[in-house]
Amino acid sequence: MYGSRGAGVFAGRRMSAVVLGAALLITGCSSSDGGDGSEEPADAGAGITQQPKEKAPFWVNPDGTAAQHVAELEKSGKKQEAEEIRKIAEQPTAEWVGPDDPQQQTRGLTEAADKAGRTALLVLYNIPHRDCGQYSQGGAADGNAYRDWVDGVAAGIGDRPATIVLEPDALLHLVDGCTPQQFHEERYDLLKGAVTKLKSLKNTKVYLDAGNAGWQNPDQIFEPLNRAGIAQADGFSVNVSNFYSTEDSIAYGKKLSAKVGGKHFVIDTSRNGKGPYSDGNPDERWCNPPGRSLGETPTTKTADPLVDAYLWVKRPGESDGECKGGPKAGQWWADYALKLAKATG
Secondary structure, three states: OOOOOOOOOOOOOOOOHHHHHHHHHHOOOOOEEOOOOOEEOOOOOOOOOOOOOOOOOEOOOOOOHHHHHHHHHHHOOOHHHHHHHHHHHOOOEOEEOOOOOHHHHHHHHHHHHHHOOOEEEEEEOOOOOEHHHOOOOEOOOOHHHHHHHHHHHHHHHOOOOEEEEEOOOOOHHHHOOOOOHHHHHHHHHHHHHHHHHHHOOOOEEEEEEOOOOOOOOHHHOHHHHHHOOOOOOOEEEEOOOOOOOHHHHHHHHHHHHOOOOOOEEEEEOOOOOOOOOOOOOHHHOOOOOOOOOOOOOOEOOOOOOOEEEEEEOOOOOEOOOOOOOOOOOOOEOHHHHHHHHHOOO
16 A cells, blocks of 8 residues: 555745745845846746646746746756756745745735736645654644634735645555544544635635545545545645656546546646655655656646646655655755756656
C-alpha cells in the first residue's frame, strides 16, 4: 500500500518575500519605477515574467525563492546553473498560506496576482492535528482557531481571483487510520465549513485534496469527500507533493470523479516527470527521492476534459523533510532543485 505519509510533507508555511513586498506596494510605501512613473511589483532581479494567460492563468511570483536563487547564481557568474533553476522560477507555483495573519498574506498575494492580470494559486494547510506528527506536523490549535484562520484567508482574498487547494492529506489521513478517531467528526465539519466560506467568495475556486494514484482504495475516499463538502466545491486535487505520472493520476481522478457526481479535478505535476521512486525504504520513497524531474508545466490545457489544470502545488526545490540529507520540510534545497531541473528535458 502507498505509504500513509506519502503526500504529507509540504512546503513550509512562511510569509514569502512577495507578500511583504506586495503589502508595501499596496500601501504606497514601496515601488519600482518602470521609467514612466508607474508602479510594478518588485522582483528578485531575475527578470521573471508571467506565462501567457491563455496557457497558464496563474500568477508567477517574480520574487519567489527560485527567482531569488536565479538572481544569486547570475550574480555569482554561474550562468548555466541559473538557467536550470529558471525552469522552476518562471512557472506559477502555489503559495502556501502561513499560520500568522492570513488576511494580510492572502490580500498581498491576490492583489499582486490581480495587478498582473492573473489568478493567485493558494494552498491551505493548517488543519488541526496535521500530518499525524510527521515532518509537517502542526496546524491550528483547535477547531475555533482554524475557523478564525479560514475567515482571515477569505477576508484577504475578497473578490479577487483565487484557486485554492484545500488541506492536502486531511481526508486521506482519516481513511488510512493515521488521524485518531476522536478528531474525525471535527475535521469533516472544519473542511465543509471551509468549503462553504471560501465558495461564498465571488471569484474563488476550491479543490479538496483526494490523495493520489498510489492510494489503492479510491472507493474508500469518495464518501469522505462527500462528507467534507465536495458537492459545493469546484472539485478535488490529486498527486499533491507526490510523483505519480500524469497518466496514472488522470485514471485515478476519473474513477473518483465518477463517484462524486462527475466533479472535475486538478493534478500536481510539479515533480512527476519520471514517475514515483521505487527503490529504498518503501515508507520513505516519497521523501526527497533521487532521480526525479519536473513534470508538465502548469496549464489549463490538459489531456482530459475532467482535468481543469495541471498545477505545481508542491514547490519544486523545497525539501520534503529531513530525509536523504534534506533540510526541514519546506526549506529551499538548492542542490535538489538543480537536480530536478537538470533531469528535465
